[in-house]
């Protein structure tokens with residue numbers, strides 16, 4: 001039998017070679033490689049990513065970057081045309097973006113995010129120095145563009161027969177692959193929302209821009225930001241009612257003087273005056289109390305923004321954001337801040353913090369708050385490391401370098417945020433700066449040593465201020481940013497301070513010290529209950545500034561003390577209302593009280609949070625007209 005074998009030609013579902021010519025496919029492959037290389041190049045050029053090249057972080061960052069390029073391809077491929085315009089435009093736009101990221105990074109040590117564009121009005125100083133920021137290697141951001149142009153002119157031979165259907169299928173496939181790559185990278189990393197540079201380092205420059213744009217769209221375009229006329233009236237009535245018109249005690253006594261505010265990392269109130277084995281933990285602050293006003297009942301009001309929330313409250317007297325972090329979510333808002341008021345009064349205004357400037361989005365927020373200068377880790381010589389696991393610039397070096405950087409030829413506002421007493425306090429485990437006795441090598445013991453160091457550094461800083469003639473000429477404000485001991489340390493802490501452990505007593509410990517020094521202010525201890533929201537208004541009164549826009553109270557001129565926490569709990573000298581239980585307790589005895597009797601009062605207090613949220617979430621100060 002004669003069997004005739006016939007070759008059967010199997011036709012692929014999509015025949016790429018039939019629908020697309022090889023010249024175009026090569027072009028597209030090179031385009032994708034070019035974008036990937038430029039993004040990764042930028043990260044290494046700016047030292048956001050480090051050698052070794054094949055470290056775990058770099059490998060997953062590359063997987064995520066490939067994901068970005070695949071998703072980019074998925075979108076562009078839909079618009080595929082014979083002359084590949086979509087690819088060329090994308091290449092130019094991304095090259096300009098990555099190059100601008102590099103330039104911005106050279107100046108501010110952080111990447112361009114959408115708030116940078118909205119806050120472009122603050123960019124003057126970069127503009128002036130653009131040429132000085134250029135590097136020869138920057139040519140690599142653009143070198144491929146003429147080559148791509150040339151290529152598409154030379155190889156314009158074959159006609160395109162591709163169909164939209166085939167392109168869609170390929171795009172969906174590429175998109176799924178890209179999304180999968182993101183997912184793989186994410187599964188390997190704790191996702192930090194606190195630092196844009198961290199996101200770039202772990203997920204790549206492309207992913208960062210996607211993430212940032214998505215966040216901006218959700219926050220600004222998809223959220224109802226319209227301020228209704230009733231809401232506007234509510235805000236106005238509230239501010240009108242609250243305003244003191246600055247007629248209080250001690251009003252203006254420090255007008256025109258320097259303002260030095262020190263926000264001390266994790267400094268809790270209980271350490272002030274505390275002795276362990278007969279020795280004071282904070283001898284320098286204790287000594288300072290003899291010539292200062294000491295507010296001993298200031299409650300921590302921070303929320304999702306932790307340190308940054310404390311900064312936010314002091315400089316705006318607005319509550320932290322209901323969700324997330326005000327420093328990230330509202331960096332494009334208009335504020336009526338303390339640095340702005342002082343700037344208007346002719347001051348130089350500085351914020352200083354010895355850490356990566358992108359952390360907590362400080363670079364953007366400090367601009368939005370009106371600080372002229374942000375002195376960050378990038379401006380400092382890292383010459384001594386103390387605390388935070390041994391890699392924080394020491395408070396001593398931080399104070400010294402900040403003081404050197406300040407132009408003292410006219411009044412200044414220096415807002416200093418310290419770092420050495422940041423947890424983990426393990427750095428102090430084998431240090432003998434302070435004898436903590438039986439707490440040696442414990443979490444609490446190390447915390448006390450850390451605060452003892454922070455105190456010693458403040459002592460040396462104050463001596464320096466005295467030597468430079470600044471001590472007599474400045475209003476000095478010192479406070480803690482938030483708690484330093486987590487709940488699981490309650491046992492040791494209660495035994496140290498001899499208090500019996502209870503939910504109410506723990507809540508009552510969540511306080512920070514507030515010390516205000518000025519030569520004209522007689523030393524005293526103020527028992528009024530307050531919170532970090534009240535630091536700004538108290539300063540504003542002493543410096544004779546406008547108190548109209550603050551939501552907190554002037555602690556030296558208020559009839560009734562109270563603190564409202566972000567979770568809706570309320571503290572007064574009479575009661576403690578726990579929002580999580582919806583119960584009211586007598587502040588002193590801890591006995592449960594009849595909540596109904598306090599309902600109205602609590603509701604009135606909580607109105608503060610509603611007004612603050614309206615101002616922030618609707619960006620009300622940008623929309624409302626004020627004649628002041």
Ligand code: GP9
Nearest residue numbers: 305306307308355359422
């Ligand atoms: C880092 C420092 C720490 O910049 O402010 O922030 P925290 O962890 O305390 O919120």
Ligand code: MN
Nearest residue numbers: 265266307481
């Ligand atoms: Mn902190």
